[in-house]
Every structure is written in C-alpha cells, then in structure tokens.
Amino acid sequence: MSRYLERAENLARMLDVSYSLSLMPQDGSKHGLDELAMPLLITGTLDEYLEKYGQMHAERMLTFFALDPQNPASIYCCLQAARTNAHAVRGRITADMWENINSTWLEIRGISEQGLGRYGISHFCEWVKQRSHLFRGATFGTIMRGEPYRFIRLGTFIERADNTLRLLDARYELLGEDIDEIDGRPARSYYQWTALLRALSSFEAFAEIYRGSPNSRRVSELLLLRPELPRSLRACVDELNLMLSGLPGDNGRPAQRLAAELLARLQYTVIDEVLEEGLHTWLTDFIQVVRELGQTIQASYLEVA
Template identity: 70%
Template sequence: MLSRTAGDLYWMARYLERAENLARMLDVSYSLSLMPQDGSGNGLDELAMPLLITGTLDDYLKRHGRLNADRMLHFFALDAENPASLYNCLASARSNAHAVRGRITADIWENINATWLEMLVIADKGLPHYGISRFCEWVKDRSHLFRGATIGTVLRSDAYSFIRIGTFLERADNTLRLLDARYKLMGEREDPDDRSARAYYQWSALLRALSSFEAFAELYRGSPRARKVAELLLLRSELPRSLSSCLEELQGILASLPGDNGRPAKRLAAELDARVRYTVIDEVFEHGLHDWITESIEQLQELGDAIHSAYLEVA
C-alpha cells in the first residue's frame, strides 16, 4: 500500500476516534460542572478541564480573555478557528476519507460525509439550540456507526489494519490523559481509598465517560476508588478502552503487517504490551500513578513516531 494512502486511512480513523473521545471528555466535564463545586461553585474550572487536557486553554484565553461557560463550550466543540475542536476533527476525518474514497466502502464514506453535513447544520444553529449532552451523544453515535461500518464491511487487508492502528493508538492516549486529569484533579496526595461523595462522583463520571461503569460494577465490589479505577483502565485487557486492550490490539495488528521495514515499530509495540501485561497495580502506585501515566504517554508517542517512519512517510 502507498504510504500516502496508509496515512490517510490512519488519520481518518484517528480523527474520528479523537472526536468521540473529545465528546466523552466534554460530556463528563459539563455534567460535573452542574454539580455543587468546591470554592466558588460555578463549575468553570471543571469546564476548563477539556481545554487543559488538550493544551488549548492558552489559545482560548488569548482570544477570549476570561473563562466563560458558553464561550468555552463553543471553542471546544464548534469553533472552526480552533484546530483541536470537535468541528475540526470531523472536518479532517472527512478530508482524509475523501482522499481515499476508492479504498473505503460506500458505507464508511456515506457515514463520514453525512456526519460532516450534520455537523455543519449544528454549527450553524449553535450548541444552545442543540444541547451539550445531546451533541456529545450524537458525536459518539456517529463514531459507533463508523466503527460498525468498518468492522462489518471492510476487506481484511492492509487498509483495515491501518484504520485499526489509528483507532487504538488514539484511544490508548485518550484513556491515559483522562485518567491522569481526574487523578490530578482529586489531588495526588489524597487517600486513594477516599470514600467521600466527591470521590465517588468524580470516579463514576470518569468510568461513564469511558463506557466502563458497568464493567467496573461487574469486576469489582464497592464504590469506585482510585486504585480500582486505575487498574481497570490501565491493566485489565477485558475492557475495550483500557490501555492493556489497546496495546494488545496494536501489537497483534503490527505483527501481522508484512515486510521488515516496520521492525522497530513492531518491537516497541511488543515491549509496551509486555510492560503492561506483566505489571500489577501496586507497582504502578509505588512508581507514582501520574509519573507512570506520563511515561506511558511518551512511549505511545514514540510508537506513533515509529509507525509513521515505517509506514506513513512519503518517499
């Protein structure tokens, strides 16, 4: 497969997965902002969390000067001038899909194109008309449709592999960032087994954002706590959005690709998969959860760079 085609398929999948993850992030922050807050109680700090996680808070402040709920929501969701907005994620996904129109099925193209056309209507009417929670659910639904069309209609060839590589790499990065943000918000020195109402709602919100609340209830007893939530999201391969599950998928897909030019990427994926597979949660907390997650994010970035060098660079 040509590197340019592989790259378009890879980034198409990454942008669609990113849009879903951003919608999950926005939905949980908006929901928590409506609850009674510590201190001022206005929820603006909670609404600013997605901007902090994506590194766009400074850009927002340069343009708008101060925190404002309506402006922050628009900036994160529908602002065409914000490269990291949901609007631009879907625009980029549609652009990449158009470039490889002949390598994806009609079901995938129609899903992505219809999603973009609906996004234009929503952007024209604005979030207040549509509703934040409804908008986030719409983004997630469109991502689910794309994933279903991919799994159900695409030939199991290199094209399918690069779509899935983009999906799992983006998903793993998002899970790490969301967990780290919630842990830092709770306070790293706070008792990991804190039984306060605040801890319950924060950890429950994170699990719901990652569609993992039901899985937690099935695998663990009691209320969500830092140690149990971290173990589920990092080390339990049964959970589709866990770091372990994503690395297991990435390692298997990369190992199946032909040729020797991808050996560094395949080796790194196998090393990361083994690191997580044979780690227990006590070791993670002994190392420091924030430090462990930071190192994992950096290693995922190294893996992404290795994949780009091996398969996606245009000669």
C-alpha cells in the same frame, strides 16, 4: 482518518464528563468553570482560548471546544479533517464508510449553524459518539481485512490509548493525592470516579469486576491493566500488537518491537508497582511512549523515503 474520528469521539466523552461535573455543587475555590476548563487543559488549548476570549465563560468554552472552525482541536475540525482524509482515500474504503463520514460532516455543519444552545451539549456529545460508533460498525462490517483495515484499527487504538491515559491523569491531578478522602467527603470522590468511568463506557464493567465504590486503585487497575475492558490501555496495546503483526514487510520492525515491549511491560506490571512509582509519573511516561509508538508507525509505514 481513523485517528481524527476516534479523537472526535474522545473529545465528546471528555466534554460530556466535564460538563456533567460542572453542574454539581462546588466548594471552596472550585467552580463549575474550573471543571469546564479541563478539556482545554488536557488538549493544550487553554492559552488559545484565553487569547481569543480573555476569560473563562461556560458558553464560549463549550462552543470553542465543540464547534469552533478556528480551533484545530475542536470536534468540528476533527470531523472536517476525517472527512478530508476519507475523501483522499475514497477508493480504498467502502461506500458505507464514505456515506457515514460524509453525512456526519454535513450534519455537524448544520449543528454549527444552529449553535449548541438549540442542540444541547449532552445531546451533541451523544450524537458525536453515535456517529463514531456507526462508522466503526460500517468499517467492521464492510471492509476487507487487508492493510487499510489494519491501519484504521491502528489509528483507532493509538488515539484511544492516549485518551484513556490523559483522562485518568487529568482526573487524578485535579483532586490530588487525597483523591479518595477529600476533606472527609467520599461523595465527591465517588461522583468524580463514576463520571470518569461513564465517560469511558466502563461503569458497568467496574461494577461487574469490583465490589464497593470506585477509588484510585480500582479505577486505575481497570483502565490500565485489565485486558477485557475495550478502552483500557492493555486492550489497546493488545490490539496494536495484533494489527502490526499482520502487516507485511520489514519496514515495520521498529514499530513492532516497541509495541511488543509495551505489551510485555503491561503484562508483567501490577497496580501496586504503578502506585508505588506514582500514578501521575507512570501515566506521563506512558503518554510519551504511546506518542513515540504513533510516530514510529508513521515513520515506518506512511512516510516516503
């Protein structure tokens, strides 16, 4: 339930930044559609889209990614799955949590009937984020601090860590190694990094911590290694360790060990080491490790032997 809700919010953030950047003037072989294809590439659904529609089309792509009930990676399907899972554990969550997630599902069904044309893509993405925030607030404010609460937090931060890594990797790969000096046009680099920071609600934090314009080094350090940023990789791994340490029994030792290894690795890593290894290589490796941690938590606690 928690992972699907966090994923819906992350998908909305991803879609919003790609849509905003697609409206900017493009140059060379880059088009707005290239920018809009980013969510499909990140989620691995580009082939499914092309098989269904044959070619890139802005309106169809937005609908496919946001409201298509046949696309399991769409925001619509994520909220549907979250509501289904919430119904399955109705007795373990509070009434406020259930009412929030159920009303969210009913609302998105209405939005789907109207279509994005009437609702507006930016308005829709903000609505998804707001509904996720409301659920998180209802959860934090009403549920007992027992195992259900800890598993909700685990799902949230596993999904959030994966999203931060993928968004940073996709933005870096799109612009290449010369991301900070693109044909002598610093403005494009600035808007690309600023859009990413805003997508992760990190622009204000960046302005407070760093001086000057965002670049690959500063943004990567902020999103990967700064523990005070709520959506950074380091903050997510901190929270995962905290939640896992509070679960009883010995079944979770493999997950606890892996999470502790990840935390130690981040604690003793500096951004120069990341960039020396290669940002894309480092991110790709960590995406796999975060996936492994999620699978280990699933095997340790949620699968019946």
